[in-house]
Amino acid sequence: MQDGTFSPPGHLEETDVAAISTRGDVFAADCPTRRLLDRIGDKWSVLILLLLGGGDLRFSELKRRIRGVSQKMLSQTLRALERDGLVHRRVEPTVPVTVIYSVTPLGGELLGALRLMIDWAETRMPEVAAAQGRYDQRINLSHSAPHAPN
Amino acid sequence: MQDGTFSPPGHLEETDVAAISTRGDVFAADCPTRRLLDRIGDKWSVLILLLLGGGDLRFSELKRRIRGVSQKMLSQTLRALERDGLVHRRVEPTVPVTVIYSVTPLGGELLGALRLMIDWAETRMPEVAAAQGRYDQRINLSHSAPHAPN
DNA sequence: CAGCATCCATGACGATACTG
DNA sequence: CAGTATCGTCATGGATGCTG
Numbered sequence: 001m002q003d004g005t006f007s008p009p010g011h012l013e014e015t016d017v018a019a020i021s022t023r024g025d026v027f028a029a030d031c032p033t034r035r036l037l038d039r040i041g042d043k044w045s046v047l048i049l050l051l052l053g054g055g056d057l058r059f060s061e062l063k064r065r066i067r068g069v070s071q072k073m074l075s076q077t078l079r080a081l082e083r084d085g086l087v088h089r090r091v092e093p094t095v096p097v098t099v100i101y102s103v104t105p106l107g108g109e110l111l112g113a114l115r116l117m118i119d120w121a122e123t124r125m126p127e128v129a130a131a132q133g134r135y136d137q138r139i140n141l142s143h144s145a146p147h148a149p150n
Numbered sequence: 151m152q153d154g155t156f157s158p159p160g161h162l163e164e165t166d167v168a169a170i171s172t173r174g175d176v177f178a179a180d181c182p183t184r185r186l187l188d189r190i191g192d193k194w195s196v197l198i199l200l201l202l203g204g205g206d207l208r209f210s211e212l213k214r215r216i217r218g219v220s221q222k223m224l225s226q227t228l229r230a231l232e233r234d235g236l237v238h239r240r241v242e243p244t245v246p247v248t249v250i251y252s253v254t255p256l257g258g259e260l261l262g263a264l265r266l267m268i269d270w271a272e273t274r275m276p277e278v279a280a281a282q283g284r285y286d287q288r289i290n291l292s293h294s295a296p297h298a299p300n
Numbered sequence: 301c302a303g304c305a306t307c308c309a310t311g312a313c314g315a316t317a318c319t320g
Numbered sequence: 321c322a323g324t325a326t327c328g329t330c331a332t333g334g335a336t337g338c339t340g
Binding site: 032033034035036037039040041042043046047050082083084085086106109110113114116117118119120121122124125127128130131132134135136 | 182184187189190191192193197235236256260263264266267268269271274275278280282285286
Binding site for chain 2: 312
């Protein structure tokens, strides 16, 4: 999702990485995992999917609800999601036009998987924050007392 | 995860977005979801977690298996994962040193959630690719025949 | 209302060189 | 072996202005 245009394939170096998980080849040849992350790993995709998961919304509604998103990024991200078949765009021929965005069945599937990750984030981020605190503490200590702890 | 240093809090605009999913507030105040995505949405974190999920590995092993990663990014990403408490770093005092990376219990939890998403990617990415093809087709058609379809 | 086009700042990432 | 430091590049994404 670069600025404006779409990248056809994108570069991807060979990651050998065979037989990682309990199943067969996890990303093997062209690594679908990386492809997916390139898509939904951006700043707004998951937020939009999540929001649309709660019901269809219009462009301006989305813009209002996801405060902080520029309409450039909203538009751009929606287009990418539409292109990927995760979000459907329906144009109501009113005047001025009304555009309704909804999650496709395919997008709904992904959303289901994402929600597990999101739930984990909700419950476990405090522990992550705590771990960060401990880490930074250790770093600071080892920096302020490099040789003699006096 | 910027270049070298760590960002303390990072800017985040208020996303109102209350009561999206079936549960309570999904990202509300400081949006743990975005925090998580900022962490694992990068180019290598998930790959590393996945790889370590298959067993503990040394730095050079990781570097070998994830072909395409620079040792700067590998080191940087591992440090971020360690700081977040998702990966553990154990130093074997041999000579020269041996460093073993492993997934922590917390990281293992996340990995479980991630695998669902990864499995979805593995099985559904072909459909995403197909959707992309259809979309691009539509675009090209509407560009080459703007007014009169002859 | 629902966008697209353009400009520009930041920062993610890769390449390279050096270290305990 | 397992890193750190520095530099350059290019993409991500915000701000602004215009359109059907």
